[in-house]
Amino acid sequence: MNSPDFGPATAVAAIDGFGEDFALQVRPMSKRKPSNGEVVVKVEAAAVNPIDVRRRGGYGRRIFSLMGATRMPLVLGNDFAGIVCAVGAGVNGLREGDAVFGAKPPSSEGTHATHVMVRADHVALSPSSIPADALATLPYNFQTVARAFADAGISRDTVRERPVLVYGATGGLGQIAVRLLYLLGAKVTAVGAKNGLQACFDAGAAEVVDRHAQSLASLPRHFAATLNFANWDDEAKLLHLLSPDAVGHATTVHPLLGNFDRLGLIAGGVASFAGKRAKRALIPHGARYGWTTFRSSSAVLESLTTCAASLRPLCVKTFPLSQVEQAYLHVARREPGRAVLLPQQP
Numbered sequence: 001m002n003s004p005d006f007g008p009a010t011a012v013a014a015i016d017g018f019g020e021d022f023a024l025q026v027r028p029m030s031k032r033k034p035s036n037g038e039v040v041v042k043v044e045a046a047a048v049n050p051i052d053v054r055r056r057g058g059y060g061r062r063i064f065s066l067m068g069a070t071r072m073p074l075v076l077g078n079d080f081a082g083i084v085c086a087v088g089a090g091v092n093g094l095r096e097g098d099a100v101f102g103a104k105p106p107s108s109e110g111t112h113a114t115h116v117m118v119r120a121d122h123v124a125l126s127p128s129s130i131p132a133d134a135l136a137t138l139p140y141n142f143q144t145v146a147r148a149f150a151d152a153g154i155s156r157d158t159v160r161e162r163p164v165l166v167y168g169a170t171g172g173l174g175q176i177a178v179r180l181l182y183l184l185g186a187k188v189t190a191v192g193a194k195n196g197l198q199a200c201f202d203a204g205a206a207e208v209v210d211r212h213a214q215s216l217a218s219l220p221r222h223f224a225a226t227l228n229f230a231n232w233d234d235e236a237k238l239l240h241l242l243s244p245d246a247v248g249h250a251t252t253v254h255p256l257l258g259n260f261d262r263l264g265l266i267a268g269g270v271a272s273f274a275g276k277r278a279k280r281a282l283i284p285h286g287a288r289y290g291w292t293t294f295r296s297s298s299a300v301l302e303s304l305t306t307c308a309a310s311l312r313p314l315c316v317k318t319f320p321l322s323q324v325e326q327a328y329l330h331v332a333r334r335e336p337g338r339a340v341l342l343p344q345q346p
């Protein structure tokens with residue numbers, strides 16, 4: 001943010017500290033020229049994900065500080081859809097004016113801004129069939145789901161015609177996972193609260209379970225894979241549902257970052273290793289067990305561009321950048337629809 005300025009000023013939604021005492025403030029921020037391998041994207045749409053709300057409260061700060069992703073003023077946000085407006089040296093395949101989308105790794109220069117600097121390998125050309133607001137809900141969630149599939153050993157070969165359970169199926173990750181599993185030929189059992197379950201059927205679930213009406217313990221122990229996108233407290237119950245010849249399980253709601261925050265890097269690492277080993281002991285021999293974390297991958301982003309049209313668009317609720325606080329509140333209260341900022345809207 002101290003590099004040479006160019007062009008008109010840009011606005012960002014930033015915080016100056018963690019926690020409720022620090023408001024998200026929209027403020028001007030000077031742009032810098034893209035370095036080697038970077039592009040500047042004029043952001044048309046940027047999703048607000050649950051991780052943004054948690055990072056605002058300080059979650060993950062020990063690990064994120066090692067990546068420079070806690071520097072204040074801190075601009076949150078990973079996903080973006082927009083237009084390339086400057087291209088650095090050494091970038092091939094992207095030009096000014098290209099419609100693009102993608103997800104940045106955690107940084108202090110996130111996407112909740114009118115413009116964002118992104119490494120070119122975290123950017124892909126937008127599929128023209130999908131509007132920017134819907135597109136901006138996909139890259140972070142899709143790349144996390146793809147990693148969860150890899151962590152659990154899920155592929156067409158391993159789950160075709162086999163039952164797979166998605167816990168948290170009504171959420172952003174869950175909806176994408178249900179759809180992708182359906183496309184891989186799995187028989188999906190979607191577990192979530194009642195009001196989101198029709199969307200799970202629509203995404204391709206073979207069976208839906210209202211988590212308030214039926215307990216996990218009452219489900220058959222026959223699943224080739226289970227995915228936990230909902231609640232770490234239920235991890236062991238989900239592992240008990242795997243069949244003896246299961247492929248594996250992955251969870252995105254593990255305590256890894258929380259352990260580091262609470263205990264420090266060494267004790268947090270030891271606690272995580274022990275916690276993971278204890279859970280791994282519960283799964284059938286030969287099955288995989290993964291604690292999934294988001295990672296931006298150009299190969300996975302490319303695969304998203306080819307299959308995006310087959311995904312069902314997530315329902316969105318849009319906000320101009322000036323209403324960024326309301327957007328975060330929307331996510332914190334878990335109100336229906338993915339929150340998406342439209343930074344070019346007045």
Ligand SMILES: NC(=O)c1ccc[n+]([C@@H]2O[C@H](COP(=O)([O-])OP(=O)(O)OC[C@H]3O[C@@H](n4cnc5c(N)ncnc54)[C@H](OP(=O)(O)O)[C@@H]3O)[C@@H](O)[C@H]2O)c1
Pocket residue numbers: 049050051144167168169170171172173174191192193194196211229230231252253292293294334
């Ligand atoms: N580790 C990583 O890198 C990573 C990356 C992405 C996301 N995540 C985390 O993964 C989780 C899912 O992300 P998301 O974007 O899909 O979130 P989301 O849209 O808020 O969905 C959360 C889902 O979890 C369910 N749920 C919430 N509380 C629950 C509880 N106490 N018991 C059972 N189900 C519960 C909700 O279902 P109902 O409809 O039943 O309430 C909903 O289906 C979030 O916690 C997020 O922070 C982690």
